[in-house]
Amino acid sequence: MQEILNTKIKVLLTILAVLLVSLAAWFVFAGADEPPEGMVAVDVYRLNANSGALVPRRHFVAAGEHADMARDVFNIFTSPSSDTANLRSAFPYGLAMPALFAAPYAANGGGLTVNFSREYLELTPADELYLRAALVWTMTGLEFVGDVRILVEGEEILRSDNVPLGALNRVNTAASPAISPVRVDFERVTIYFIDRDELVLVAEERLVRVNPERPIENYYIEALIEGPRNLALSAAVPAETRLWGDVQTNDGTAYVNLSGDFVARSAGSPEILRLSIMSVVNSLTGLPDIYRVQFLIESEKVDSLRGIWELHAPIYRDETFISATQPDL
Numbered sequence: 001m002q003e004i005l006n007t008k009i010k011v012l013l014t015i016l017a018v019l020l021v022s023l024a025a026w027f028v029f030a031g032a033d034e035p036p037e038g039m040v041a042v043d044v045y046r047l048n049a050n051s052g053a054l055v056p057r058r059h060f061v062a063a064g065e066h067a068d069m070a071r072d073v074f075n076i077f078t079s080p081s082s083d084t085a086n087l088r089s090a091f092p093y094g095l096a097m098p099a100l101f102a103a104p105y106a107a108n109g110g111g112l113t114v115n116f117s118r119e120y121l122e123l124t125p126a127d128e129l130y131l132r133a134a135l136v137w138t139m140t141g142l143e144f145v146g147d148v149r150i151l152v153e154g155e156e157i158l159r160s161d162n163v164p165l166g167a168l169n170r171v172n173t174a175a176s177p178a179i180s181p182v183r184v185d186f187e188r189v190t191i192y193f194i195d196r197d198e199l200v201l202v203a204e205e206r207l208v209r210v211n212p213e214r215p216i217e218n219y220y221i222e223a224l225i226e227g228p229r230n231l232a233l234s235a236a237v238p239a240e241t242r243l244w245g246d247v248q249t250n251d252g253t254a255y256v257n258l259s260g261d262f263v264a265r266s267a268g269s270p271e272i273l274r275l276s277i278m279s280v281v282n283s284l285t286g287l288p289d290i291y292r293v294q295f296l297i298e299s300e301k302v303d304s305l306r307g308i309w310e311l312h313a314p315i316y317r318d319e320t321f322i323s324a325t326q327p328d329l
Helices: 002-031 066-078 118-122 125-139 216-226 270-284
Strands: 039-048 054-062 087-089 099-102 110-116 145-152 185-195 200-210 248-250 253-258 292-297
Touching: 039 066, 039 125, 054 066, 054 125, 066 125, 110 118, 110 125, 118 145, 125 145, 185 216, 185 270, 200 216, 200 270, 216 253, 216 270, 253 270, 270 292
Parallel strands: 110 145, 253 292
Antiparallel strands: 039 054, 039 087, 099 110, 185 200, 248 253
């Protein structure tokens, strides 16, 4: 009996010794400033649920091909945090795993593109800001990643002023973002630009960041003023044009109040001028409950555009101006 007891004690002591050695090694490994041989250190940023701050936590990944290293770091970034109960991943639960594309890198760091699914657009403004900041600060911890570009279904994200978000890095992205109380959403809008060779309107579809407190019609007009992304197409509204006030929609009519530049700077043949008018009309009447557009120039009705096309009465949608062959949207 004593021999059996001694044997059990030896086994327990052996197990305890192994656990103590493993625990000591874990503390050394987790707190090490220098990575073990063949490993690279990177700080993965987690969200402190209590304070709302992003907190770096040191991890190690195997040195190797840059694409593999980026993927390993990203997998850690998206995984649940095992640090403390107060830290969680800034990668929202339920968001589909995006694609990673590593651009050719230079000596001072290159670019990494992250292509999210449309689920990204359903994030709250706070979740989006935390995800964006944590992602940028985590991935740029790799010496070969200088900036991160975020796409949604292959398209650039637009800021509230319709300017593409562009490349993000530690200079233009705060480590602890300030969360705006103003709700911001994304909308997919379809707008029409001019094909001057065929004298038709061609659709472009883009994601626009919108504030629900502003009329959605405003963003259609602003996108038309911004001009086409497709270089084969021409702008329908002069770039100098400005909204003179919010677009107001009443009983199916959208009242579009533009600056005088729309009339003064519009140029071209009668056919081009007509397409300019119909680009606005057909873009806005793609919205539910808008059937016609009334143009106002600096809050006043005008008779015509350049003395050619009448503007004094509401204009209805006319799909005969739209190209029968549309590009893939």
